[in-house]
Amino acid sequence: VQLVESGGFVVQPGGSLRLSCAASGFTFNDYAMGWVRQSPGRGLEWVSLITRDGDTYYADSVKGRITISRDNSRHSVFLQMDSLRADDTALYYCAKDGSNGYFEDWGQGTLVSVSS
Amino acid sequence: EIVMTQSPATLSVSPGERATLSCRASQSVSSDLAWYQQKPGQAPRLLIYGAFIRATDVPVRFSGSRSGTEFTLTISGLQSDDFAVYYCQQYHNWWTFGQGTKVEI
Numbered sequence: 001v002q003l004v005e006s007g008g009f010v011v012q013p014g015g016s017l018r019l020s021c022a023a024s025g026f027t028f029n030d031y032a033m034g035w036v037r038q039s040p041g042r043g044l045e046w047v048s049l050i051t052r053d054g055d056t057y058y059a060d061s062v063k064g065r066i067t068i069s070r071d072n073s074r075h076s077v078f079l080q081m082d083s084l085r086a087d088d089t090a091l092y093y094c095a096k097d098g099s100n101g102y103f104e105d106w107g108q109g110t111l112v113s114v115s116s
Numbered sequence: 117e118i119v120m121t122q123s124p125a126t127l128s129v130s131p132g133e134r135a136t137l138s139c140r141a142s143q144s145v146s147s148d149l150a151w152y153q154q155k156p157g158q159a160p161r162l163l164i165y166g167a168f169i170r171a172t173d174v175p176v177r178f179s180g181s182r183s184g185t186e187f188t189l190t191i192s193g194l195q196s197d198d199f200a201v202y203y204c205q206q207y208h209n210w211w212t213f214g215q216g217t218k219v220e221i
Contacts, residue, residue: 034211036160044152044160044203046211057210060117093159101207102150104171106159 001025001105003094008110011084019079019110021094026105028075032097035068035079037090038109045090049097050077062088084114118142118206122214129219134192137217139204141185148208151180151189154216155200163202164189191219 007019021033034049048068049057056068067080077094091109098104119142129135139149147167152160162171164180167187177192191198199221204214 036213043216044154044205044213046205046213049211098162098165100165101148101211102162102165102205103152103160104162104165106161108159 001096003096003105003107005092005094005107005110008092008112010113010115012116013085013114015084015114016080016082017084017112019081019092019094019112021077021079021107023075023077023094023096026096029072031099033070033077034095034097034103035077036093036095036103036106037088037112038093039087039090042090047092048079081112084112086114088112089114118145118209118212120204120206120212120214122202122204122217124217125215126218126220128221129194130221131194131196133194134190135194135198135219137189137191137202137219139187139189139214141187141206143209144185145206145208147182148206149180149182149187150205150207151178151187152203152205153198153200154203160203194219 002024032051035047050068065083070077093109094107095103096105121140149167151164154160167182168180201216
C-alpha cells in the first residue's frame with residue numbers, strides 16, 4: 001500500500017487549497033479513505049472521511065469549509081479546503097480505512113501553512 | 117462528540133521494563149478502539165484495532181485490553197525502538213483521537 005499526498009502550500013488566510021492523495025497497492029474502490037491532520041507539535045485530529053460509496057463526513061472544525069471527494073478511476077482522494085484559517089495550519093495525512101473505521105495505512109503527509 | 121482521554125501525558129520507562137498506557141472514553145465505544153505509534157518525523161503506524169487485535173507485523177510485546185470504557189496498551193519488555201508517542205482513537209461514533217502519551221527513556 002502506498003499513499004502519496006500532494007498540494008500542500010503556504011496560503012493566506014481566507015485562501016483555498018486542494019490536497020490530493022494518490023493511492024496504490026490495493027483495490028481502491030473497496031475502501032473508505034480519510035484525512036487526519038497534525039498541527040505543529042500537537043496531536044492527531046480527524047478531519048474528514050469518504051466511504052467507498054461516496055458518503056462524506058466532516059469534523060465540526062472544518063464543516064462548511066472543506067469538501068472531500070474521490071475519483072476511483074484515478075485511485076485518488078481529494079480535500080478541497082476553502083476559507084482557510086491560521087488554525088488550519090498542519091501536516092495533512094491521507095489514510096486508508098481498515099474496513100471498520102480505524103486507519104491501517106498512512107501517507108507521509110503534506111504541509112499546509114496558513115499565514116499572511 | 118466522544119472525548120478520548122489518555123494518561124499519563126508522559127511515561128518514563130527504562131529499556132526492558134513494561135509500559136502501561138491508558139485511554140478512557142467519555143461514553144461507550146464498545147471495542148471500536150485503535151492504538152497508533154508515532155515516531156518523530158514519521159506518520160502514525162497502526163498497532164492495535166478492535167481494542168486488542170494486533171495489526172500486521174506488530175510484535176507480540178504490544179497488547180491491548182478493555183474494561184468498560186477504559187482501554188490499556190501494554191508494551192512488555194520495552195525496546196529502544198518503542199520510544200515514541202502513542203495515540204488511541206475511537207471509531208464507534210465518528211472518529212476521535214486521544215491527545216497522546218509520550219513514552220520516553
